[in-house]
Amino acid sequence: MRFLLLCLLLIGLPVAAEVYTYIDNEGNRVFTDRPKPGNAKRIELAPSNAMSASPAPSPPAPVQAAPAAAPPAYQLLRILVPEPDATVRDGASGDLIVTATSEPSLLAGHNYRLLLDGQTVGEPSRSPVFPLSNLPRGTHQLAVEILDGNGRTLERTPTQPVHVLRISLEQKRRVKPCQKDEYGVRPECPLKDKPAEKKDIPYVPFI
Structure with missing residues (x-):
């Protein structure tokens, strides 16, 4: 029971502390953090397996909502x-x-x-x-x-x-025939289509 208490004491010591042991006059093993002249021996402690506390995770950045699309100017x-x-x-x-x-x-x-x-x-x-x-x-x-x-x-x-x-010029001319004074005026009555005028034959009295 005494040895168990000593072990617990060793566990509770800081990592940087030095531990020594020796046998006292009554034959008991003693553990101490102070060196004792004579037969005290230093005990090499195993490295601590204590883990350093990890930093707390930063909170997630707030999600920004996409800007709403502008409504169309015309419905x-x-x-x-x-x-x-x-x-x-x-x-x-x-x-x-x-x-x-x-x-x-x-x-x-x-x-x-x-x-x-x-x-x-x-x-x-x-x-x-x-x-x-x-x-x-x-x-x-x-x-x-x-x-x-x-x-x-x-x-x-x-x-x-x-x-x-669209009615063609020929169809329009059929619907409304070209008159003498309409040639060169109506698109469907070009001058080139104007019929030649008949020349009057002078009257020659029969002798």
Whole structure:
């Protein structure tokens, strides 16, 4: 029991302390941290297996929520006239007026722009009305865009087809024949087609 208490005492000593042992006059083994002249021997202690306390983990950085996307400037942009897949019959002129609308109305600094068959028509403007003339007969593709002040596209309508029917000059001439004074005036009545005028034969009395 005495030896066990001594061992516990040794365990409790600081790592840097020195331990000595010797046999006293009564034959008992004594452990002490002070050297005793004579037969005291130093005891080599095993290195301590105590672990240094690890630093506490730092708290995780707060997760920053991604900024919410800005709502679109326009809730609606569409072509009012002509309707999708409409057929335009406009004689021989091939005229067409395209009209668009947006919600809300066009904001300050923004412009409309018309695309015909993928190509821009005219300059961007604040007017949603685009007059077209002399369109070739056949099917064409229409789209309208809204541009910001730097010319970047903010909104664009889906591309929609329109069919243009034009009466040929020959068909128009058949419907309304050319009159003598209309040659060189009506496109379907060129001067080269004007019939030659009959010359009056002078009357020669019979003798």
